[in-house]
Amino acid sequence: MASRLNPYISFNGDAREAMEFYKSIFGGTLALSTFGEFGNDGDGADKIMHGMLETDDGYTLMGADTPPGMPYTPGDNITVSLSGDDADVLRRYWEKLSGSGSVSVPLEKQMWGDEFGACTDKFGISWMVNIGAPQS
Numbered sequence: 001m002a003s004r005l006n007p008y009i010s011f012n013g014d015a016r017e018a019m020e021f022y023k024s025i026f027g028g029t030l031a032l033s034t035f036g037e038f039g040n041d042g043d044g045a046d047k048i049m050h051g052m053l054e055t056d057d058g059y060t061l062m063g064a065d066t067p068p069g070m071p072y073t074p075g076d077n078i079t080v081s082l083s084g085d086d087a088d089v090l091r092r093y094w095e096k097l098s099g100s101g102s103v104s105v106p107l108e109k110q111m112w113g114d115e116f117g118a119c120t121d122k123f124g125i126s127w128m129v130n131i132g133a134p135q136s
Contacts, residue, residue, distance in 0.1 A: 007080045009063040009125055012072045016047035017062050018123045025096045028055035035067070044068055058091070074124040083130040087115070094129045097121050107131075 011018050016032060023030045030053045036045030047065035054060050061080070066072040082093055093103050094107050098119035107117030113133035 005047055006060045006062055007078060009061070009078055009080075010066045010072060011063055012074060012125065013050075014123065015051055015063050015065040018125075019048070019051040019053055019061075021121075021123070022061055023053055025093055026053065026055040026057070026059060026061070028053055028057075028059075035065075035080060041079055079126040079128060081128045081130070083132065084130075085132040085134070087131045090131045094119070097127050097129075 009018070019030055019032060030051065032051045033049050034045060035047055035049045038049055040049075044065070046065070049064055051063045052060065053062075059082075082090060085088060091107070094117055098107075098117070098121070101119050101121040103117065103119045105116065105118040107115055107129060110116045115131040115133075116129065118126065118128045
């Protein structure tokens with residue numbers, strides 16, 4: 001298997017909801033494991049120790065709840081970039097990601113010829129979407 005770059009996002013107790021939200025956008029197979037499944041019977045046993053979404057388009061997104069006692073810094077250390085030339089699919093992702101979040105750069109044609117937008121979703125995660133300009 002070739003090397004892959006997989007974004008891994010830390011959440012503050014809402015990893016299950018976030019990963020299910022991303023599955024509703026991208027589709028695919030979502031696998032979630034809780035801390036309790038790995039022997040933690042105390043507080044947070046039902047929280048996500050590891051989640052992995054593998055989409056039919058070949059994306060892999062991983063995430064987990066931050067374990068108790070560890071610092072949580074939402075969204076300032078990760079941005080997920082989606083790019084390609086399937087404009088309809090990428091626009092659909094953009095609408096769903098930005099719809100309940102905030103837009104910092106509207107999805108529109110940029111000086112380099114592509115459509116590009118940047119947003120933060122309702123979980124505080126930053127996203128960039130780049131739709132490649134048709135090649136002539």
